[in-house]
Amino acid sequence: MSLNSGNFPAAIANKSNSAWANGGSCNYTEFWTQYLQAGSKFTLYSQTRLGSNYRDPQLSNGAGFDGAGINFANDIASYRFTGCA
Numbered sequence: 001m002s003l004n005s006g007n008f009p010a011a012i013a014n015k016s017n018s019a020w021a022n023g024g025s026c027n028y029t030e031f032w033t034q035y036l037q038a039g040s041k042f043t044l045y046s047q048t049r050l051g052s053n054y055r056d057p058q059l060s061n062g063a064g065f066d067g068a069g070i071n072f073a074n075d076i077a078s079y080r081f082t083g084c085a
């Protein structure tokens with residue numbers, strides 16, 4: 001596991017129906033359904049670096065540009081930042 005990835009703490013893992021990304025030095029944030037960046041994922045852009053597609057208020061109806069049709073509600077456990085400066 002690199003510095004650009006990690007697991008969400010147990011207090012919030014698998015308990016969210018929304019997501020918002022604001023990577024300070026990375027263009028993309030991947031949200032994964034399993035710990036250690038496994039399972040299914042969707043990707044959001046950085047709010048500050050790209051300025052669009054950076055949040056999804058309802059994960060139950062699919063999420064990101066690569067997670068269409070997948071129910072991610074209460075099913076996000078880890079993350080990875082990509083496209084980093």
Ligand SMILES: [Ca+2]
Pocket residue numbers: 056057058059060061062063064
């Ligand atoms: Ca959605």
